[in-house]
Amino acid sequence: xxxxxxxxxxxxxxxxxxxxxxxxxxxxxxxxxxxxxxxxxxxxxxxxxxxxxxxxxxxxxxxxxxxxxxxxxxxxxxxxxxxxxxxxxxxxxxxxxxxxxxxxxxxxxxxxxxxxxxxxxxxxxxxxxxxxxxxxxxxxxxxxxxxxxxxxxxxxxxxxxxxxxxxxxxxxxxxxxxxxxxx
Numbered sequence: 001x002x003x004x005x006x007x008x009x010x011x012x013x014x015x016x017x018x019x020x021x022x023x024x025x026x027x028x029x030x031x032x033x034x035x036x037x038x039x040x041x042x043x044x045x046x047x048x049x050x051x052x053x054x055x056x057x058x059x060x061x062x063x064x065x066x067x068x069x070x071x072x073x074x075x076x077x078x079x080x081x082x083x084x085x086x087x088x089x090x091x092x093x094x095x096x097x098x099x100x101x102x103x104x105x106x107x108x109x110x111x112x113x114x115x116x117x118x119x120x121x122x123x124x125x126x127x128x129x130x131x132x133x134x135x136x137x138x139x140x141x142x143x144x145x146x147x148x149x150x151x152x153x154x155x156x157x158x159x160x161x162x163x164x165x166x167x168x169x170x171x172x173x174x175x176x177x178x179x180x181x182x183x
Contacts, residue, residue, distance in 0.1 A: 081162035
């Protein structure tokens with residue numbers, strides 16, 4: 001997946017960041033089809049979960065394309081980055097839930113409804129080894145960031161809270177997560 005591209009033309013005036021980008025789409029940008037993403041995530045057993053992940057992946061690709069093609073204002077940039085991070089967190093949480101549910105099903109065990117992401121991360125690392133220590137730590141921090149979706153929980157101004165680097169890191173971790181689980 002393409003990463004966000006930020007251009008800094010004048011470090012003294014951040015409002016000019018990305019001002020070299022076109023204002024409107026000059027040509028059609030074709031996203032991958034949902035079916036292509038379904039194939040990439042074929043290790044997800046639950047069909048509805050796999051489809052929902054595919055749709056979120058397509059949305060994530062659109063969001064990245066939007067950022068890369070449009071001049072985005074600083075506040076919108078921060079919130080768009082937050083959106084990327086939150087979307088990545090949701091995709092990974094759904095995938096981990098499915099992986100654990102599938103593993104438990106093979107053992108003749110059931111899942112107890114929706115499980116807290118913290119619990120899922122612990123199980124994915126300690127019990128099932130779906131993720132390594134680095135990924136567990138990153139996803140724990142991502143979970144905290146995702147919890148800040150509730151505006152009253154934030155003790156900072158959102159216009160400068162989320163960066164392109166953080167969003168790109170979440171995209172890279174998502175790719176690493178998927179690649180590590182492909183059969």
